[in-house]
Amino acid sequence: MDNTGAIQNMADTGRPRHLPLSCSPFFTSQDVDEARARVAQVYCDHRLEPMGKRGFDARHNRLAGSDLSINVMTYSAKTMIIPGALKEFYLFQYPLSGHASISNGTNCHEIGGGRSGVVNPSESTCMIWGEGCTQLMIQVRRDALQRTARSHFGLPDGQSLRFCGANDMRAQEGKAFLGLLNYAMSGDGVLGTGGLMGQQLETTLMVGLLQTQRHNLSEQSLEKSGALPRAVRLAEEYMSAHIAEPLTLGTLARETGVSERALQMAFRAGRGRSPMAVLRDLRLERSWQELSHAEPGTNVTDVAMQLGFYHLGRFSEHFRRKFGCTPSEILRKARRL
Template sequence: MAGMADMGMDSPLLSERSRVFERADPHAVSTYVNQHVGPHCIRLPRYGHPEAYLNHRKFASLDLCRISYGGDVRVMSPALENVFHLQILLRGHCLWRRGREERLLTPGGLLLINPDEPVDLAYSADCEKFILKLPTRLLESVCDEQRWQRPSEGVRFLDHHYQLLALEGFAGLLAMVCQEAESNEPMLRVQEHYSQIVASKLLTLMHTNVSREALSSQAASFERIAEYINANLKQDICSEQLAQQASMSLRSLYALFERNARTTPKLYIRQQKLERIRASLSDPDCKVRNITELAMDYGFVHLGRFSEHYKSLFGELPSDTLKRRL
């Protein structure tokens, strides 16, 4: 299988030391990929006997995969669930489809697929790819550690297509990751460190729905603090923590909330939690196993008080809201 020299990289993305399949049945390779990289199905041409290759390494919470099916193959998946796929075309070409939109990937092209997006890819017979699987929790943990603001619905990449060599330093980083993955003496702490760097790089270099401007990076406005609260409603946010993140005194925080919301930070946060719960209870498309579990998700451990607060705000019990949508 061809290397990465034509793409300007000094070392390949996974060498033959990581070989799992060679000249194998594509369906056997697909079964392995389903177990380690992501759920999908493949459609092969009716004629011929394609021979597939696969290199694979587990790297902390990441999966590194280099794959060639050896034939004109269509790869489909309804959604990847809780993982992101970064795919780099090494050889051949690959047609990406989403609805009426189509994009032809050529060597050096990079495709980023979000967890909830369907996959529909047509590989050429000589297509070879490098695939990086990242769990959603890794990108979320990087956002939380850096105090970047991520929407409550989760991290999403807003652009799907890039050129690898146009992403400053990323090609070299992937090469180092693959080299470390193939080390004779792998060190988990080193792998975890590299994984964090990869996730940080992606969030920095690519267009996402994450605001990398920390809450305390400038004089915090009420709107920015409210955005932070709404993005972290399932967390236990206290007034002291909020003041620290906003780089202001507790007294200034209280004054800011009094001017803008006519209430205290604690009561504002509780109201936002209750409104989010009411929206879930009212939405027929939102799966709610039971009210108790939903309330505890948002930090209400005293269920009697939760019901009192809910009725005081909305004039009805949570059970009444749920019954009305059924």
């Protein structure tokens, strides 16, 4: 099967009959333990917990180079994946169909519908793939990507590369990167064949990943250029430090030294959302952490109330929209681990 154009041509609905990269099959299985063991062979040990009622079916195609591999994976059932810290590699994820919720340390976001994300290796990770989610992934060695970031983007020696948030791949730069991935996956590509051309293709893929995914170097560039207003950074730092306190727009304006109107405009320009919408997301991310690493006696009501969510129905709906499952589902799974 020719994979050229397969990424763009796959509709974001349903589950594909044929996975891209079919010329490089890795495994298929309807057994959860077998699927977990096979994935652990090339990624890392992890917990794999089907959550939905649909029968479990896993498929994985994989093309490996020297410093990175391209993978296409799908789970038929809604599935929780808990690998902890990946340690030795970064993992780029781009859903070809369906959606997934990612919690990677304090970096929590949803991908799918044209949005991608990268999992950092040094922070604990928990993911929920929605039913029928199919993902295109690049697994890239930590040292190789750090080396590329230093040589091409000026990552200072001793500083770690850290990705954050979801990224819209529907703009021209994102489309160009996906086109490069199409080429690498096609029969015309040289990935995995060794030699200078294969090494050059891997470097080009890593540069493309760094150009299209948001990370701490791009955040620093925004701050230096003035594109990310100082008031936004100060307000977000204050939110994180006082996340369980009753914060208002007036409080944030006073702490950042600007008017409420100026703060609203700064957030619209820098984040595309209001300050209170950003605060709600930060609190939802903290609630994910509390519930997915629950201590004995933890319950959804207490976590919600402590973070200022006094309407439990709305809290549950916001949580489900952001992470793809309800707070109760996360807590139940955490108690089984």
